[in-house]
Amino acid sequence: MTDTLGFSGHLRREWRFAPRRGPIVMMLVGVGCVAFNHLVLPLFPERAIAFMRAGFRLEDMAGVLALNDLMGVYFPTFFVGLASSLGVVLLAREEHRLELLLAKPVRTADFVAARALPVLAWTAAVGVGISAAMAVALALQGEVGRSVSPVGALGGGLFLTALAVVLLAALQIAFVRIRDPFTGLLVACGVWLGTSVPTAVLLYRPDAFAGHPVALHNLVMPSLLWHEATLGWLGPLCLLASLPLAVALARTAGAWLERSDAL
Amino acid sequence: MSASAMAITVEGLGKRFGAVQAVDDVSFAVEPGEIFGFMGHNGAGKTTTLRILLGLTQPTRGRATVLGHDVVRATLDVRRVSGYLPASYALPPDMTAREFLLYVAAMFAIPPAQARARSEALLRRFGLEGAADRKLRGFSTGMTQKVGLAQALINEPRVLFLDEPTSGLDPLGRHELLEHLRALSQQQGVTVVFSSHILSDVETLCRRVAALHHARLIACGEIAALKREHGAATMDELYLELVRRQAS
Amino acid sequence: MTRLLWLDYLASLRERKTYVAAAMLAYAVLAIPLLLADPPPHVREAIAAWFDDGDPFAVFMFVWIDLVMNKVVAFIPVILASGVVLRERDTGVLALLAAKPLTLPRYFVVRTISACAVMLTLYAATQLLAAAWYPGRVAGFRPGAFLAAMSLHAFAAVFATAFAATVIVAVGRRGAGTLVALMLLGVMVGLALVGFYQPEWYARTLANPLTLGALAMRDLEHVRASLLLPPMLALTGLTAVTIAVGAWVVRKVEA
Numbered sequence: 001m002t003d004t005l006g007f008s009g010h011l012r013r014e015w016r017f018a019p020r021r022g023p024i025v026m027m028l029v030g031v032g033c034v035a036f037n038h039l040v041l042p043l044f045p046e047r048a049i050a051f052m053r054a055g056f057r058l059e060d061m062a063g064v065l066a067l068n069d070l071m072g073v074y075f076p077t078f079f080v081g082l083a084s085s086l087g088v089v090l091l092a093r094e095e096h097r098l099e100l101l102l103a104k105p106v107r108t109a110d111f112v113a114a115r116a117l118p119v120l121a122w123t124a125a126v127g128v129g130i131s132a133a134m135a136v137a138l139a140l141q142g143e144v145g146r147s148v149s150p151v152g153a154l155g156g157g158l159f160l161t162a163l164a165v166v167l168l169a170a171l172q173i174a175f176v177r178i179r180d181p182f183t184g185l186l187v188a189c190g191v192w193l194g195t196s197v198p199t200a201v202l203l204y205r206p207d208a209f210a211g212h213p214v215a216l217h218n219l220v221m222p223s224l225l226w227h228e229a230t231l232g233w234l235g236p237l238c239l240l241a242s243l244p245l246a247v248a249l250a251r252t253a254g255a256w257l258e259r260s261d262a263l
Numbered sequence: 264m265s266a267s268a269m270a271i272t273v274e275g276l277g278k279r280f281g282a283v284q285a286v287d288d289v290s291f292a293v294e295p296g297e298i299f300g301f302m303g304h305n306g307a308g309k310t311t312t313l314r315i316l317l318g319l320t321q322p323t324r325g326r327a328t329v330l331g332h333d334v335v336r337a338t339l340d341v342r343r344v345s346g347y348l349p350a351s352y353a354l355p356p357d358m359t360a361r362e363f364l365l366y367v368a369a370m371f372a373i374p375p376a377q378a379r380a381r382s383e384a385l386l387r388r389f390g391l392e393g394a395a396d397r398k399l400r401g402f403s404t405g406m407t408q409k410v411g412l413a414q415a416l417i418n419e420p421r422v423l424f425l426d427e428p429t430s431g432l433d434p435l436g437r438h439e440l441l442e443h444l445r446a447l448s449q450q451q452g453v454t455v456v457f458s459s460h461i462l463s464d465v466e467t468l469c470r471r472v473a474a475l476h477h478a479r480l481i482a483c484g485e486i487a488a489l490k491r492e493h494g495a496a497t498m499d500e501l502y503l504e505l506v507r508r509q510a511s
Numbered sequence: 512m513t514r515l516l517w518l519d520y521l522a523s524l525r526e527r528k529t530y531v532a533a534a535m536l537a538y539a540v541l542a543i544p545l546l547l548a549d550p551p552p553h554v555r556e557a558i559a560a561w562f563d564d565g566d567p568f569a570v571f572m573f574v575w576i577d578l579v580m581n582k583v584v585a586f587i588p589v590i591l592a593s594g595v596v597l598r599e600r601d602t603g604v605l606a607l608l609a610a611k612p613l614t615l616p617r618y619f620v621v622r623t624i625s626a627c628a629v630m631l632t633l634y635a636a637t638q639l640l641a642a643a644w645y646p647g648r649v650a651g652f653r654p655g656a657f658l659a660a661m662s663l664h665a666f667a668a669v670f671a672t673a674f675a676a677t678v679i680v681a682v683g684r685r686g687a688g689t690l691v692a693l694m695l696l697g698v699m700v701g702l703a704l705v706g707f708y709q710p711e712w713y714a715r716t717l718a719n720p721l722t723l724g725a726l727a728m729r730d731l732e733h734v735r736a737s738l739l740l741p742p743m744l745a746l747t748g749l750t751a752v753t754i755a756v757g758a759w760v761v762r763k764v765e766a
Contacts, residue, residue: 022687029694047560048708054553075697083690091686095601096353179400180357182528182590185689189586190535200578204546204554317610339612347610353603357526366522369515370611414607424610 018118060145081123112254131157152228155235300469346415660727667724677757
């Protein structure tokens with residue numbers, strides 16, 4: 001007779017096997033993107049900068065740089081997390097590993113949460129690393145303007161990191177019901193693009209937000225910079241809150257997997 | 264029978280993966296149209312030998328031919344005349360059985376009309392007509408194995424390599440499969456290399472066997488003669504005696 | 512090989528991911544007229560300056576290429592190509608297929624061309640739907656110029672599919688390979704139109720295949736063969752070289 005591991009035991013086991021190289025490489029890539037932005041964007045003609053400033057209601061070059069940096073946080077963070085997240089249920093099922101693992105004395109909810117949490121923690125680490133690089137870059141380039149402080153930029157980056165973590169955890173619920181990893185990947189890409197659509201609408205149809213200030217201030221990415229003072233404390237708080245929320249979502253996915261014939 | 268008349272010849276074949284000697288100085292020959300047993304414990308080198316014969320793995324020494332085609336220099340010629348059912352495989356989940364057979368037929372450049380006729384015949388032969396348009400995703404082990412065997416026969420091979428084909432099958436499925444193989448050999452003259460560690464299956468089907476143990480060939484010949492030579496009444500006794508003798 | 516390619520193409524077309532991709536593209540076609548109903552002055556002015564063209568059609572084409580089709584080219588090719596060979600290996604299907612009289616490099620070529628063909632089908636259907644839907648809904652829309660310009664961009668989409676297949680096989684693992692392909696294509700997309708914003712960099716940006724795909728934007732008034740053919744040829748060559756590299760790299764994959 002063997003003992004049954006608790007959740008923390010499963011988590012420790014999964015943590016040892018969680019992919020590390022990808023997140024570390026992606027963090028370096030993200031830091032490289034931030035450096036690239038800060039070196040190249042100032043070389044753009046004034047008209048291109050003015051276009052971004054007017055379109056996204058940014059006060060100065062600091063805002064333009066920070067907005068591009070935020071994309072440099074959100075894209076790699078979300079997609080490195082997605083690449084690892086696919087392995088939690090989808091790829092494991094396709095490669096016939098899932099039923100092997102679930103036949104062991106482990107509750108499905110614990111199993112999915114224990115597999116998802118290290119992935120999400122590394123995702124968060126990538127976002128934190130790139131956000132920190134963004135704050136340092138802004139601090140080093142004081143001459144670009146004062147509309148966004150390094151702390152505010154860091155907060156914006158951490159907020160997007162939290163968003164990526166929660167979205168990826170929520171996607172596990174969808175992945176339980178999707179058999180084909182490519183469909184899962186496509187759905188995840190759709191989700192990521194969906195979160196970017198309001199920002200595109202702001203650029204091309206700002207009138208769509210007329211009379212809808214709540215939507216404007218909650219859905220478009222530049223609002224993270226418009227409220228940078230608030231984001232200075234809200235961003236870290238959201239990131240802290242995102243981890244237990246992500247665990248709850250992953251457990252929900254596991255519970256759903258247990259109830260369904262998804263194997 | 265002269266070497267050139269043999270369906271398969273294997274001479275001093277060896278394969279090393281780093282520090283592991285997977286196949287060591289193995290030699291044997293298989294006559295045309297016979298069902299040749301290939302037995303040994305898990306990891307004895309059976310699968311590696313079959314993979315070498317199909318050109319899926321390069322030997323580190325020795326040579327082998329299949330119907331006169333060198334397995335290293337004329338890999339594609341070997342595959343053109345061969346069918347293969349590996350021990351571990353999966354079917355594409357999004358295709359139906361019929362689509363998959365047509366797909367495999369296209370890999371042999373079989374003309375479409377002929378491919379359709381052959382796939383329909385194979386679906387009938389394995390009792391898969393009713394499931395032919397269902398996605399392979401939901402197939403049972405037995406049905407999967409039938410599709411696996413059907414795809415190995417789509418090119419009407421003259422040599423069939425089967426790696427543990429009966430493992431996972433229920434007694435009825437196993438009996439049907441063995442009957443199919445016997446019919447292939449007797450009616451169509453197909454040479455079958457039947458690799459298995461289920462010795463009763465080997466005895467049921469084969470006249471001659473090769474036994475591998477720890478990468479080396481420890482016996483090769485007619486089952487009846489080997490039994491006589493080693494004083495064994497059953498295949499299990501024969502195999503154990505061969506292994507014991509090797510160990511001593 | 513043609514028959515195999517055709518069967519592979521048909522099987523890929525019937526996969527659920529293809530339907531999901533088609534639905535996303537149809538949504539994009541339907542949403543763009545809403546997005547472009549009333550572009551603000553700073554958008555019109557900036558695009559008029561970059562492309563030396565004050566026509567509302569130039570604004571539409573900028574948005575269509577930059578916001579829609581370049582994003583499509585960054586994502587959908589990766590999804591279509593991420594299963595080439597590696598999925599078969601990981602699920603065990605390759606154990607069966609590798610024993611057929613088709614070398615792994617040739618199998619890679621078949622699967623990649625099939626993925627490219629699926630991409631091209633989705634792409635062409637999207638442009639045809641747009642050409643039928645947009646007259647009267649998008650200001651200044653010119654179906655002929657639109658289809659001509661997008662026919663060049665289609666070559667970039669095909670290149671992106673071949674590129675994704677090669678990168679993923681080169682990386683050797685599906686998840687990591689998909690991520691690397693997404694990142695590389697994301698960078699190409701991000702820099703695709705930089706040469707238009709900063710003319711000093713224009714010549715250098717021609718090294719980016721996705722810039723080549725957008726070159727019709729240079730002169731939307733006179734989209735002609737002499738404008739389209741050189742980048743089409745360049746993209747065809749790049750695609751062929753990319754597939755050849757993938758076929759060379761795939762030899763390391765163990766069935």
